[in-house]
Amino acid sequence: TVISLNLSHNDISDRGVSYLAQALQHNTSLSILNLQHNKVGDAGVEYLAKNLTLNTSLTILNLSDNTIGAAGIRHLADALHRNIMITTLDLHNNKIGDDGAMYLTNGLQHNRTVTMLDLGENGISDAGVEHLANALQQNTTILTLNLKSNKIGDLGAVHLANALQQNSTLVTLYLQENKIETIGAVYLAIVLQQNKTLTTLNVNSNPMDYTWRKQISDVSIRNLPLTTLNLRYLKIANREAEYLANVLKHNKTIITLHLERNNIDAKCVQHLAGAFSKNTTLTMLNCQENRIDDEGAQHLTNALLENTTIVILNLQNNSIGDTGAQYFANTLLHNKTLATLNLSFNRISDEGAHHLADALQQNKTLVSLDLQSNKIGKTGAIFLANALQKNTTLTTLNLQNNRIDSTGAQYLANALEHNRTLTTLDLIENNIGIAGAIYLTNVLQQNTTIAIRDIECIANGHDKESDITNALEHAATLTSLNLKDSYIGDEGVQCLAEALKMNTALTTLNLDSNGITSAGAGYIANALMHNTTLQTLDLRNNLIGFGGAIYLLNALQQNTTLTSLDVRAYDTKPRNQRNRFDGLWHGSTLTSLDAYANAITLHELEGIIKTLQHRTTLPMLNLNWTKMSSREFERSYNASKRNTILISLVACADAIKLQSKNDIINAVQHRTALQMLDLLWSEMSSREFEYLLDALKYNKTITTLKLANDEFSDKNIRYLCDILQQNTALTTLHLGGKGVSNKLLEHLCEILQYNTTLTTLAIRSESIDENGAQYLSNLLEHNITLIALKLEHTHIGHQGVIHLSNTLLKNTTLTTLELCSINNIDAEAIQYLMNILQQNTTLTMLSLQSNKIDVVSVQYIANALIQNKVRLIMYSITPYSFAASIKTLTELDLQYNRIGNTGVQHLANALKHNATLITLNLNGNDINFVGGIYLADALQWNKTITTLTVISWFPREQDFINTALQNRTAQLTLSLDSFYMSDERITGLANALQHNTRITSLSLRSGSITDEKVQYLADALQHNRTINSLDLSHNEISDTGAQYLAERLQHNHTLVQLNLEHNKISDAGKQFFDPSTKSDRLTVLF
Incomplete structure (x- = not known):
């Protein structure tokens, strides 16, 4: 049954739409109709509107970019008044204007189904927004409203603000690229402190001043679950800092504050310092890349004398000099909570290092000090070395890119003979020389806890x-x-x-x-x-x-x-x-041999051959575009005979020059795992082509063969056909190039009529015309295993489509037919194909992409849709058709599609009733918080899903987890791989995990998780009693983070596997997980 029809980017006018509209009147299965970027116009919308009132299946309608004006919207609004099915309406980039907005308002006031409305780029001004705002006060279904790139000013913002005071359903509002200034921003700021449902408000690229930035703070503080406030890149200056300070004094939830890359100077810090001294929840403060000088450092350190919660302070890349370092040194003598201090990229010299070193001799809490890229030389290093002999808490000291010489390195090395707490010392990009390297490497014989990161030296001198x-x-x-x-x-x-x-x-x-x-x-x-x-x-x-x-x-x-x-x-x-x-x-x-683009000679190849003979684990041999002689290719190929797991051979251009027929045949025949042979870009002679085919004659493992040539000879064609008669393993055959002619197809189709293994045949050749289509048609009448036929860039034209259409009356196995970029396909051919489809019962996917379908052709397509059950894909494949058919699947992989929130809504509805699906992968589908709501709701009802992968995720993981698992009794494996875990996300996730009892496996691979972020997870795991597997590989965790994890996991008795591979953990960091001191139940991978 046709569920989705994509006719975007064609030339369909109002006449074509009239035929589609008539089809919709009778169609009861079509759910999605995409008419984006056509020529529908007002008249076309009128045709659609008349029939939408009778249609009971269409839920998503895309009419964006169709020159629709107010007159057309008037008809559509009347239909919305009576239609009870449309949930998503996209009118982006039309010419609706204020009058159209007024008409649309009348329809929406009574509509109870539309949840997403896109009116971006429609010339709507304040007057039109006033009408929409009135509708929002009464509407109870719209979740997302897009008003991007219109002409909305302050007055329009005021109208929307008033509506938001009454509306309790709108979740997302887009207002970017309008004309909203100060007054509008103030009104929005005020109302957002009262509105409890709006989670996303985008006002980027509006001419606002600091009042909008003030509003950000208000909204953040109003959201009680929020623990991280991100105010990066907002040009915060004195007035904004004063406001922020006032609200921070009373806030009880924010624990992480980001103020990077603003205009914060000493006066700003003075305001903020007053708040920090009274705030009792903030633990991490990032003021990186601002204008904080020594005076600002003084205000900040005074606050730290009173503050008892800030643990991490980042002041990287400011203007703090030796005086500022002295203020911090005084604070370190009294502060009992600060554990991490980053003063890198400032102006601290030996004098400042002296002050800090004196403080380190007495400080008992600081564990990490970053002084990278300052002006610390030999003298400063000596002061720090003296401090290290007495300090017993510092574990990480970063002195990278300073002015430390071999003497400074010598003093540091001497200090390390006595210090047993420092685990990481970074001296990259100094001038320690070979002598300094020797001092440091010698101390490593005595000190087994320290890891000196990349001892780097420039070797100079005679010795x-x-x-x-x-x-x-x-x-x-x-x-x-x-x-x-x-x-x-x-x-x-x-x-x-x-x-x-x-x-x-x-x-x-x-x-x-x-x-x-x-x-x-x-x-x-x-x-x-x-x-x-x-x-x-x-x-x-x-x-x-x-x-x-x-x-x-x-x-x-x-x-x-x-x-x-x-x-x-x-x-x-x-x-x-x-x-x-x-x-x-x-x-x-x-395990990969890549000789790409190298003119390898026989002499050079000797070493490669010997290596291949002794390497038995090479899975991939790539000889793309290599300039090898015939003998060289034979020898390299034969040398890899001993390899037992080569699964892919890609050989292109001049890489294949075969002269020893028996050698190459034996090489391929002895492969026990080779599955794919790709020769699409190889230029082979007739003899070389035959040698390769001989090697495939009795091959039992290659299932995919890709061949292309512009000059297949008659002998080549016969040879290929003979091989296919004897080969019993091949399931997929791709043929491309001008050499793929009608004559080749004739012989090929005769052979394949009785073939029982090939399931997919793909042809890409401009040499194929209507005669070639006739041969393919004859093949499909007799073959009983072919399920997919793909033709691209051919010239089969009108008559070729007729031939293939006739086949569909008799064929009972073909499920996929792609006729893309067919030259001269006309309306009559489309009519014939559509008439046949009304009688075909097996085809499930038809692609007519890039065929310039006109209005007459659309009429025939529309008529066929009334009765035909084919899923018609005109431009792109959408995933919505899966929702209705998830009845026996146990694993559903929809990664890297364009599902979006609306598609997730369909899937979520299906999941509520599904009782078999176990694994669901939604990676890379532009799903945000709205889609998360749908999924979370579905997971409360679904009892079988145990593995959920949702990489490109939405901003509130904590809300999702808490909602999704509220009523679940089944366990769940959750994967958030390759998704940037911001401070807000990691803290929200950690908070949810403390109370969650359903997630048993959690993967956070490649999430840019640092030592600071992993601390939140470690604290959560300390009390979690259900997670038995945690993957933190490919992140930025160093020894400090490893130590924190190890300490917290001493109290955890359920985690059995922890993956820390591909992080920044040295041998010293690994020792924190020593089985002799930790539970032997936990397996840690490094």
């Missing part, structure tokens, strides 16, 4: 080679050494290689841009044959050449620990020999 050697020989715990841009050359590499033979700790070595030639690569290769710990080696931008790459490849035959080797070279000047192995090892586990 740099011996210094490097000493550094490695005496650093028993050094795991990472960064020598980028040190220009150590082959001599330095020789010393380094000797040390690597004995070293058993180093796992990461960066030698980027060091002038290393093939000789130096040989030294490294020799070391790799003996070293058993190095995992990552960076040799980018050197001069290792072909010979050096071969040395390295030979070494890999013996080395079993190196997982990442980068030998890319970007210098393409003739005097420098380009590294021909550019991109060979982009993967992190050396």
Whole structure:
């Protein structure tokens, strides 16, 4: 049954709409009609309106961009007065104006079904908004109203504000790109303190001043569940800061305040400081990138003397100097709560470091101090080193990008001999040199708790080679050494290689841009044959050449620990020999061989062949656009015979030049896992083509074959047909290029008539005309397994469509037919096809995309819809048809569609009655809070869903979780992967998890979760008794966050698996989860 019809972006005028309207009068199944960007006009709307009063199925109507004026809206409004089905009405980008808004108001006052109304870009001014506002006071169904890009000014905003005082259903209101100024903003601000239902108000790009920013604060504070207030990028200055300070004094819910990138100076801080001294809930304050100087620091530190709740303070990138640092030092002597202080990118020199160091000797609460990118030199480092000998609480000290030399590093190293609490020290981008690196690496032998992030040094002086050697020989715990841009050359590499033979700790070595030639690569290769710990080696931008790459490849035959080797070279000047192995090892586990765009010679290929012979885990071989000789391709391909899991071979352009028929046949025949062979862009000779087909003759694993050529010979065609007769595994065949001719199709269709394995046939060729369509038609009359036929960019024309249409009378298996970009398809052919469809009972998807369908053709389509059951897709596939048919499915994956809130509404209604669906994936579907409401409501009724994936999510996770699980008895797995977890989201989620008893598995992969954010989750998990699996991989958690998690999880006895892979956790951080000190029930992945 046709549920969705998309006719957007055609040339349908009022005449065509009249035919559709007649069809709607009798149709009882169509739910969605999309006529966007046509030429409907006022007359066309009149036709639709007359029949909408009789239609009982249409719920979504899109008439955007159709030059509809007030006259057309008058007819539509009359229909809305009587229609009881339309829920979504899109009139965006028309010419409704104020008169049209008035007419629409009359219809909406009595309508009880429309929930979404889009009137954006319609020339509506204050007068028209007054009518709409009057309707809103009485309407009880509209949830979303879009008035974007109209002519609404202050008076219109006042009308809407008055309506919002009475309206209790509107959730979302879009007013961006209008003309609302101060008065309108003030009225909206006042009413929003009283309105309890509006959750989204967008007024971007209006000429407002600070009063709107004041309104943001009001709304945020009125929403009691809100714990995070985000006021970034709002140009907050003195007056706004004064207002914000007044409301913060009395607020009892906000715990996180973001004020980044505003105009906050000392006067602003003075206002805010008064609030901070009295506020009892705020724990995190971010004032990054403002204009706070020493005077502002004084006001802020005075407040911290009284405040007892702020734990995290970020003042990165301000103008705080040594005097300001002194104020903070005095505060640290008395404040008992501040744990994290970020003063990076300020103007603090040795004097300021001295003040802070004195405070650290007595402070017992600060655990993290960030002084990156200041002006701290040797003297400042000495002061800090002295403080570290006495301090027993600081765990993280960031001194990156300062002016610390080897002497400063020496003092820090000495301090670390006694300090056992500091776990992370960052000295990247200083001037510690090789000597400083030695001091620090030596201390690592005694101090096993500290992780010094990437000991990085520029090697200078006559003794740099011996210094490097000493550094490695005496650093028993050094795991990472960064020598980028040190220009150590082959001599330095020789010393380094000797040390690597004995070293058993180093796992990461960066030698980027060091002038290393093939000789130096040989030294490294020799070391790799003996070293058993190095995992990552960076040799980018050197001069290792072909010979050096071969040395390295030979070494890999013996080395079993190196997982990442980068030998890319970007210098393409003739005097420098380009590294021909550019991109060979982009993967992190050396499981992908990519020789893209390299003129690989036989000599160069020796190393690749040897590597392939010893690598048995290579899943992908990519030879795209390589310039290989015939013999080279044979040897590389045959060398990979021992590989047992190669599943994809992509070989394009000149990569395939086969001369040894038996070799290539044996190579493919010995593959036990190869499933896809893609040769769409290969230029093969007739003989080469036959060699490859021979290899496929008895292949039992390849299910997808993609071939394209502009010159298939008659012999090639016969060869392909013979192979297909014997192959029993192929299910999908793609053929493209001008070489795919009518003659090829004739032979192919004869063979496939009796084929029982192929299910999908796709043809893309301008050489196919009506005769080719006739051959395909004959095929479909006899074949009993083909379910999908896809034709694109062909010239089958009128007669070709007739041939295929006739087939649909006899064929009983085809469910998908795509006729896209067909040349010269006319209205008569469309009429014939539609007449046939009225008798066909199997086709479920028909695509006529990009065919310039005119008004006459639309008439025939409309007539067919009255009786036909096909789901007709004209422009894009929509997911709504799933909602009515979810009866036996257990898993439904709708990710990366355009479902949106309205589509979710349909799905949600189905879920309320569904009793079989277990897994639902809605990732990437533009779902916001409105869609979340629908889903949450459905999950209260649904008892079977156990896994829900909702990545592109809405802004109130806490509300969703609390609502969705209010009445559920079944458990739930929730995935929020790849979605930015802001402070508001993470705190809301954490609050919900403290009370939730239904979620058993939670995934937050790739959510930009930092140490500060993970603390909220850790606090929630401390009391949670249902979650047994938590995925926090691919985030930004360091040792500090790991420590916090470990401490909180000591009290949790239900979590059994925690994934912390791909974070910033060092070996020291991993020790917090040592099984000897923690529960052996928990498995932690790093």
